[in-house]
Amino acid sequence: xxxxxxxxxxxxxxxxxxxxxxxxxxxxxxxxxxxxxxxxxxxxxxxxxxxxxxxxxxxxxxxxxxxxxxxxxxxxxxxxxxxxxxxxxxxxxxxxxxxxxxxxxxxxxxxxxxxxxxxxxx
Numbered sequence: 001x002x003x004x005x006x007x008x009x010x011x012x013x014x015x016x017x018x019x020x021x022x023x024x025x026x027x028x029x030x031x032x033x034x035x036x037x038x039x040x041x042x043x044x045x046x047x048x049x050x051x052x053x054x055x056x057x058x059x060x061x062x063x064x065x066x067x068x069x070x071x072x073x074x075x076x077x078x079x080x081x082x083x084x085x086x087x088x089x090x091x092x093x094x095x096x097x098x099x100x101x102x103x104x105x106x107x108x109x110x111x112x113x114x115x116x117x118x119x120x121x122x
Contacts (some may be wrong), residue, residue, distance in 0.1 A: 011063035019111035080113025
């Protein structure tokens with residue numbers, strides 16, 4: 001497992017997968033909030049959002065930072081950093097749907113940064 005995580009492309013692909021899971025979480029939460037208030041409350045709790053952002057920031061910092069060292073291009077890291085910033089800013093928004101939309105936009109931008117990072121290696 002350690003050897004797999006040391007491969008730079010693996011970290012970016014893992015981060016893209018995590019972005020996809022985050023997007024699925026956001027969509028599932030919206031559906032569950034609309035249909036089941038109690039289950040939606042569990043998935044919509046602050047600790048899940050803050051914990052997910054912390055994991056995304058850690059993985060993004062490692063994968064995108066490693067990309068700068070390897071291929072020298074700053075653009076993937078800048079795009080990924082913008083996505084993380086949008087995700088962080090979403091935590092400050094009211095829970096009226098704007099937080100959900102901002103989070104999904106941020107996740108998409110972050111996934112794009114990881115994809116650019118992966119493409120820059122080729």
